[in-house]
Amino acid sequence: MLSENPVRSVNVGIVGLGNVGTGAMSILAGNAAQIEAKLGFPLRVRTVCSRSVASKELPAGLAGVKRTADWRDVVNDPDVDVICELIGGTGVAHELIEAAIAAGKSVVTANKELMALQGAAIWEKAIAAGINLAMEASVAGGIPIHTVLREGISGDRIQALYGILNGTSNYILTEIEKHGTAFETVLAEAQRLGYAEADPSADIDGFDARSKLALLSALAFGEQIAPTDIYTEGIRRLTPLDFQYAHKLGHTIRLLCAARETDEGLLLSVRPALIPSETILASVQGAYNAIWVRGEYGADTFYYGRGAGPHPTGVAVVSDLMRVAREIRSGSPERVSPFAHERLGAYKPIPITLQRRAWYLRFRVHDRPGIIAALANILAGKNVSLDAVLQLPSDSKDNLPFVITLETTSEQDVRDAVARMATLDFLTEPPLVLPMETSL
Numbered sequence: 001m002l003s004e005n006p007v008r009s010v011n012v013g014i015v016g017l018g019n020v021g022t023g024a025m026s027i028l029a030g031n032a033a034q035i036e037a038k039l040g041f042p043l044r045v046r047t048v049c050s051r052s053v054a055s056k057e058l059p060a061g062l063a064g065v066k067r068t069a070d071w072r073d074v075v076n077d078p079d080v081d082v083i084c085e086l087i088g089g090t091g092v093a094h095e096l097i098e099a100a101i102a103a104g105k106s107v108v109t110a111n112k113e114l115m116a117l118q119g120a121a122i123w124e125k126a127i128a129a130g131i132n133l134a135m136e137a138s139v140a141g142g143i144p145i146h147t148v149l150r151e152g153i154s155g156d157r158i159q160a161l162y163g164i165l166n167g168t169s170n171y172i173l174t175e176i177e178k179h180g181t182a183f184e185t186v187l188a189e190a191q192r193l194g195y196a197e198a199d200p201s202a203d204i205d206g207f208d209a210r211s212k213l214a215l216l217s218a219l220a221f222g223e224q225i226a227p228t229d230i231y232t233e234g235i236r237r238l239t240p241l242d243f244q245y246a247h248k249l250g251h252t253i254r255l256l257c258a259a260r261e262t263d264e265g266l267l268l269s270v271r272p273a274l275i276p277s278e279t280i281l282a283s284v285q286g287a288y289n290a291i292w293v294r295g296e297y298g299a300d301t302f303y304y305g306r307g308a309g310p311h312p313t314g315v316a317v318v319s320d321l322m323r324v325a326r327e328i329r330s331g332s333p334e335r336v337s338p339f340a341h342e343r344l345g346a347y348k349p350i351p352i353t354l355q356r357r358a359w360y361l362r363f364r365v366h367d368r369p370g371i372i373a374a375l376a377n378i379l380a381g382k383n384v385s386l387d388a389v390l391q392l393p394s395d396s397k398d399n400l401p402f403v404i405t406l407e408t409t410s411e412q413d414v415r416d417a418v419a420r421m422a423t424l425d426f427l428t429e430p431p432l433v434l435p436m437e438t439s440l
């Protein structure tokens with residue numbers, strides 16, 4: 001028998017019915033009973049929206065919900081308490097979130113790009129309007145890293161955060177590593193399998209990971225960090241040969257997102273780097289993501305899981321909806337923006353050229369006598385000490401590869417030395433320069 005006083009639901013409007021929207025809907029429908037049991041009240045999808053909503057197939061439990069192609073209908077629906085922005089991008093998504101806040105509706109978003117660029121301003125508006133805002137799904141899909149940084153280890157003082165935050169790049173790198181296949185071939189296969197976009201630039205040039213690192217370092221260090229504060233380099237130049245040399249050196253190569261506190265300020269980078277083979281990050285394979293956080297008091301913690309996909313990301317969205325729904329029901333405590341610790345002012349981004357690292361330099365040359373001496377001479381001119389020279393057997397005298405590793409030295413000195421090498425006529429391409437993260 002139905003209760004005479006059914007507990008009123010918290011009602012949700014979903015805008016964007018692509019990968020994430022579909023995943024979130026299927027969880028809200030398929031796991032409705034358990035979600036209600038955990039909350040003590042139902043979470044009900046009231047309206048769904050996408051441009052082609054008429055042709056979308058909805059999960060069985062949601063067959064009767066309202067459909068619209070105009071997101072304004074969702075914002076203006078008096079029965080919708082929380083709006084999920086699952087469109088992506090910085091145009092309509094921004095307009096929608098601002099309209100929702102102005103209408104006094106809480107917002108859940110998966111939008112890393114928008115939150116990395118505008119998150120601080122959006123949070124301020126949300127707090128002023130007294131609504132709830134949640135963005136767990138915006139970084140590392142299925143890994144609840146926002147909650148970790150905002151709640152789980154918020155009592156610690158973060159010193160460093162390292163991550164593998166782009167599943168597509170990690171899939172490509174680990175395929176090159178395992179099978180010795182060329183970058184272009186692996187990329188084409190990733191596109192065929194749907195792991196990489198037709199335009200893969202955001203993933204392989206590091207921009208997607210950069211937005212995620214901007215958000216995570218803002219949460220970890222409390223600064224307002226712009227994506228442009230982060231030195232960014234992609235993975236296009238890596239070859240199977242680089243993995244062979246890295247292995248010889250006891251390392252592997254990953255697109256490493258790094259945010260480190262130093263006495264001078266914060267060093268922020270997204271770039272391919274050599275990491276020791278025995279470090280836990282080196283075991284992250286395929287499209288998985290991982291984040292390693294080092295705190296002053298709690299030392300090291302590590303978080304691992306699927307960084308994308310309808311269901312892992314959908315879980316993050318639905319869990320955010322549950323958190324927001326609880327806050328709507330119980331009355332929100334005073335909220336503080338995750339970008340608010342700027343009051344501390346302790347961590348300012350500084351140029352990456354100030355960092356000191358060991359380095360991996362891979363050359364390709366027309367072979368002839370005196371090459372190593374010429375390179376060593378330029379390095380010595382910058383007070384850079386050569387650590388080792390490695391040369392694996394090769395048939396090609398016209399395009400002969402070899403590697404020089406450098407002892408710990410500043411990035412600026414290495415860049416200056418490499419710039420001087422550009423004039424050497426025996427080089428067949430500019431040297432590939434990668435930092436060696438030996439301290440991981």
Ligand SMILES: NC(=O)c1ccc[n+]([C@@H]2O[C@H](COP(=O)([O-])OP(=O)(O)OC[C@H]3O[C@@H](n4cnc5c(N)ncnc54)[C@H](OP(=O)(O)O)[C@@H]3O)[C@@H](O)[C@H]2O)c1
Pocket residue numbers: 015016017018019020021049050051052053069071086087088089092110111112113137138139140141307308309310313
């Ligand atoms: N994919 C992942 O695994 C993943 C992981 C973490 C975070 N995210 C983030 O989640 C968000 C969504 O990603 P996604 O992969 O789900 O994108 P998607 O598959 O491209 O889906 C986007 C959806 O938004 C709808 N849409 C676009 N413009 C619209 C408009 N003006 N009005 C109404 N609907 C509109 C599209 O409608 P039509 O289909 O009708 O055109 C589509 O249903 C992005 O911010 C992304 O960065 C994604």
